[in-house]
Amino acid sequence: MYHARRMINERVTDQKCITFAYPYAVHNGLVDSIASIYYESARAISDFPNPPEINGEDWYNLSAYQVEFSMPRNSPDDDLDELFDFIDWINNSITNGEWGIHLAHEVVPFSELNTLIGEGAYEPISNEWLTSFCTWLETKSSNYEIWVETIATTTKYVKERENFYYNIISQSNEVIEIEVGDNLNNEIYNYPLTAYMTVPPDWDYVLLEQGSRTDVLESFIMDTSTVVMGEVIPDGGIVTISKFDPSYIAENEFEQPDDFILFQNYPNPFNPTTSIQYSVSSRQFVSLKVYDVLGNVIESLVNEEKSAGSYTIQFNSEELSSGISTKGGYASGVYIYILQSGNNIASKKMILLK
Structure with a gap:
């Protein structure tokens, strides 16, 4: 053995x-x-x-x-x-x-x-x-x-889930800090767990940060509480969640961001169009592609050098990026969009619902 x-x-x-x-x-x-x-x-x-x-x-x-x-x-x-x-x-x-x-x-x-x-x-x-x-x-x-x-x-996943613990370190109307761990070997047990986190009722969107990982989440009601569902890695660093305004991206499109971020598309689910926002921290070649669940590239939305900044691009399920009709559009289902810039890669799922 x-x-x-x-x-x-x-x-x-x-x-x-x-x-x-x-x-x-x-x-x-x-x-x-x-x-x-x-x-x-x-x-x-x-x-x-x-x-x-x-x-x-x-x-x-x-x-x-x-x-x-x-x-x-x-x-x-x-x-x-x-x-x-x-x-x-x-x-x-x-x-x-x-x-x-x-x-x-x-x-x-x-x-x-x-x-x-x-x-x-x-x-x-x-x-x-x-x-x-x-x-x-x-x-x-x-x-x-x-x-x-x-x-x-x-x-x-199962062992992390069974050994998972969390402690709220600090909490305010602006920021919540959470310690997450599992007392397992961190060299092996580093798989993200899906966690529900309670947030103030007026937090429609939430910025989740842990180490170098960043995600934007949309809140929803579970029972009587406002919660977000996000991925956290036990012993992967302090989880910081804060209220987020999606309009910030559009209003500050030409300001240089500090992070490489891929945001959740909006609306989601969508039909036929949705907006995808992303940011890069320095001038470099950027690729943003849409895949079906079998791993086939169906759209290349961005494939060029970009200056540091935040960007928004539309994905139309009824048209190719060249503007050519797809004759009825893509089928309903789950699609994955992947942003790559330098050594950074981020992906998210979106749902086309007709």
């Missing part, structure tokens, strides 16, 4: 290897205790989903669902029963507040499947089956009905 982790960390240097898959899914209490020395979690195989709260050694007995296919498998349609059964399993897990891991081995075109089975491959999956499954996942994810992530990220 030690050498496996060391070799992976030598090859993948931008993040740490923190999860382990037991060979042939075989393990026991002794193996689990050894895995806990080198990893943050480990997975085996089970038909049961994982509970929302996991403690201690249970992190080294995570359940992964292995789809088992009935024979014969003469056409892609023969595998549809297993696809629908797996989707039902996921939906039931979501209903119960649980989460699952999909375990897959070889993935090949269906035309190569029987050859692979004849060679003794264990439950291979066809490209066609996996594409259908991922299409369903993408739709659920776009509608915010499901969260799709790696085991490592899920481990970080």
